[in-house]
Amino acid sequence: MGFLGEPYTVVSGTLPVILFASGSSYAVHLLGRYYSDGGGDREALLRAADVVGPPVAIAGWTTAAGFFSFLAMDIHPMRAFGLECALGVLGCLVASMALVPAVIALFPRSSGRPINTGGLGEYLARLTHWARRHRIAVVMVAVALGCATVGPMLRVEVRMEPRAFFSPGSDPWNAERFLEEKFGGAQFLQVEVQGEMTDPATLMELERLAGFARAQKGVTQVASIIEPLTLVNQAMGGGRRLPESRAQASNLLFFVEGEPSLRNVLAEGRDRALVHIRIRGDAAPAVAAIEDYIAHALHRQPVAPTAAEVSERLRWMTSAPPRTLERVLVAMAQAPDAVLLRAATEKAIDQLLAGEGGFLPPVDPSRRPEIATALRVGGDRKATLARVAPSLEEGGLAADALEDRLHEARRHLQEDTALRALPGEHSADARESLRATLGMLLPRHPIAAAPRSVVARLAGGPILDRGFARSVAHNQERSLIVSLAAVVLLMFVLFRSAYLAVVSMIPSVLWMATVFGYMSLAHIPIDISTSLVASIATGAGSDFAMHYLWYFRKRSPDEAVRFVGPVMVISALLVSAGFAVLGLGRSQPMRMFGLMAGLSMAGAFALTFLLVPALLRKVDLPTGDNR
Numbered sequence: 355m356g357f358l359g360e361p362y363t364v365v366s367g368t369l370p371v372i373l374f375a376s377g378s379s380y381a382v383h384l385l386g387r388y389y390s391d392g393g394g395d396r397e398a399l400l401r402a403a404d405v406v407g408p409p410v411a412i413a414g415w416t417t418a419a420g421f422f423s424f425l426a427m428d429i430h431p432m433r434a435f436g437l438e439c440a441l442g443v444l445g446c447l448v449a450s451m452a453l454v455p456a457v458i459a460l461f462p463r464s465s466g467r468p469i470n471t472g473g474l475g476e477y478l479a480r481l482t483h484w485a486r487r488h489r490i491a492v493v494m495v496a497v498a499l500g501c502a503t504v505g506p507m508l509r510v511e512v513r514m515e516p517r518a519f520f521s522p523g524s525d526p527w528n529a530e531r532f533l534e535e536k537f538g539g540a541q542f543l544q545v546e547v548q549g550e551m552t553d554p555a556t557l558m559e560l561e562r563l564a565g566f567a568r569a570q571k572g573v574t575q576v577a578s579i580i581e582p583l584t585l586v587n588q589a590m591g592g593g594r595r596l597p598e599s600r601a602q603a604s605n606l607l608f609f610v611e612g613e614p615s616l617r618n619v620l621a622e623g624r625d626r627a628l629v630h631i632r633i634r635g636d637a638a639p640a641v642a643a644i645e646d647y648i649a650h651a652l653h654r655q656p657v658a659p660t661a662a663e664v665s666e667r668l669r670w671m672t673s674a675p676p677r678t679l680e681r682v683l684v685a686m687a688q689a690p691d692a693v694l695l696r697a698a699t700e701k702a703i704d705q706l707l708a709g710e711g712g713f714l715p716p717v718d719p720s721r722r723p724e725i726a727t728a729l730r731v732g733g734d735r736k737a738t739l740a741r742v743a744p745s746l747e748e749g750g751l752a753a754d755a756l757e758d759r760l761h762e763a764r765r766h767l768q769e770d771t772a773l774r775a776l777p778g779e780h781s782a783d784a785r786e787s788l789r790a791t792l793g794m795l796l797p798r799h800p801i802a803a804a805p806r807s808v809v810a811r812l813a814g815g816p817i818l819d820r821g822f823a824r825s826v827a828h829n830q831e832r833s834l835i836v837s838l839a840a841v842v843l844l845m846f847v848l849f850r851s852a853y854l855a856v857v858s859m860i861p862s863v864l865w866m867a868t869v870f871g872y873m874s875l876a877h878i879p880i881d882i883s884t885s886l887v888a889s890i891a892t893g894a895g896s897d898f899a900m901h902y903l904w905y906f907r908k909r910s911p912d913e914a915v916r917f918v919g920p921v922m923v924i925s926a927l928l929v930s931a932g933f934a935v936l937g938l939g940r941s942q943p944m945r946m947f948g949l950m951a952g953l954s955m956a957g958a959f960a961l962t963f964l965l966v967p968a969l970l971r972k973v974d975l976p977t978g979d980n981r
Contacts, residue, residue, distance in 0.1 A: 364431075364941060365886070368947065371936055375933060376446070378932075380447050380450035381454045382928065383410050384455070386924070396462070410451065418439075418440040418893070420841070420891075422836075424886075429825060475919055478920070482915045485967040492964055513823055514822040538632050541632070542632055543633060543812065544630055550625065551607070551620060554801050555656040556808060557583070557596050557597070560580060564580055570644065571640065572640050573633055576630070583610065586606050586609050592762075641816045645812055655807050664683065665683060668791060671791065682792075685775040688771065702760055758798060773788060838859070842859060849904075858896050862954070869954055886947060887947065887951050887954055891958065898926060902962050905917065926956060930953075931952065
């Protein structure tokens with residue numbers, strides 16, 4: 355790895371333990387055979403290698419096949435890890451069959467009596483007889499277990515979350531917890547919206563998207579170009595609402611584009627905007643809801659908001675029932691109180707004639723009553739104001755300003771009427787937001803449809819995590835298929851029997867399904883580490899049944915079990931404990947990987963002594979070769 359420049363990753367950190375555990379098991383089988391016959395000269399060593407050589411070689415290749423299957427993945431660290439483990443296992447196999455015999459040849463053990471396996475061998479032999487006597491019951495229980503676990507196994511969730519990589523109490527875990535508790539969440543979802551950001555209809559559609567996101571559970575903050583625009587509009591006397599004309603939008607953007615922070619929400623060409631969404635806790639439900647909204651509810655060709663859409667916005671903001679919102683909109687549609695409207699009209703006229711706003715120089719107080727009366731009556735207000743303005747053009751601008759103020763006053767009164775019909779107490783900011791939403795139904799000028807369509811795309815950490823999870827799921831499927839096919843083929847090469855090849859796979863596959871079924875029921879998601887377990891368990895876990903079957907074809911059942919059983923126990927303990935050691939580490943994914951892999955090895959070993967004897971037929975019993 356160092357020579358090739360391969361980095362040390364979270365998955366390759368398991369490489370030493372895996373090689374030590376699985377690689378040592380090959381020497382265990384060789385030494386077990388050698389010492390079971392009492393040891394002795396080189397001929398005894400050659401006889402041991404002749405008997406255990408084929409199954410040990412196949413065991414090494416099946417384990418390597420499980421790791422080689424990672425080459426079917428599309429994640430480079432996983433492919434590198436699989437290749438490194440596979441080559442390491444094959445290296446251990448070569449060392450076990452070459453270095454170990456060389457050491458024994460140099461330092462031979464004196465010949466003695468064969469090792470007695472004692473009570474352990476006897477217990478395993480009785481377990482084998484029991485399984486054969488109750489083969490129907492054992493097989494039926496296995497079938498029931500498989501049927502019960504297949505459904506949950508297929509529903510196990512695949513999740514990739516940064517928090518899952520760190521143990522509680524670690525620095526990254528504490529940092530994320532701090533952001534969750536103090537700042538409203540540590541996950542950010544971004545929505546890129548392409549469209550004409552100087553168009554009022556487009557801006558209102560962007561505001562509608564932000565309002566929907568804000569209403570989702572777990573969403574604590576939504577930031578976009580909408581907030582700066584409404585605040586600047588309010589500061590300039592237009593109310594805390596979005597611009598209602600392209601000219602107004604361009605003017606407002608001119609004032610805010612100088613802010614460096616605005617570069618995070620608006621592109622230079624005013625054709626793209628970004629909506630930042632902060633999420634606390636599990637982001638998946640909010641992301642799914644926003645994604646569905648973009649796919650089905652977002653208007654591709656924005657138009658002026660309708661009453662139904664305004665009611666929808668109000669429901670997101672207040673959670674009021676539809677009938678209440680209908681009454682609110684009916685109340686707003688009514689004509690404003692005449693007395694209040696008259697007072698608001700007189701106030702606007704007095705302010706204009708007093709020179710407020712800079713549209714007119716202050717009018718002579720002696721002429722104000724006459725001009726005010728003419729303006730209240732209506733008529734040609736432009737011509738009326740031209741008499742007191744420095745020029746006809748400035749009189750027209752003053753008339754437009756007065757019309758804007760009168761419209762704003764009328765709209766303000768109608769919004770007040772609607773807000774009184776809305777139950778509950780609302781803060782000042784909430785009332786301003788509700789007022790701006792209601793005011794969308796009363797624009798100063800008709801809002802035309804957007805000149806170009808709107809396109810929205812999701813980005814951010816939750817999208818990356820979801821894509822990673824999908825990749826892990828697809829990779830697990832591909833690697834498992836490759837591993838199963840390779841192991842079955844190797845077993846067929848060893849036994850020359852499709853039936854025995856399948857039987858050798860059943861214990862590990864059944865236990866693997868049981869483990870993943872339990873993960874589904876216990877709501878333990880598959881992540882980058884536990885996704886490795888299936889292929890490893892398929893390759894290494896099938897070795898127990900393979901050794902069991904190999905000796906069943908060489909000796910009588912009692913002799914085979916008494917001899918190979920204890921060796922398999924040593925091998926299973928070695929491999930299972932080796933993986934389980936990873937559970938003592940601080941990395942949460944590796945802890946789960948070690949525990950799941952160790953459990954898979956132990957379970958495959960246990961099922962071997964129950965299922966294999968129950969599934970064997972008479973024709974599969976020893977052929978008379980008692981080597």
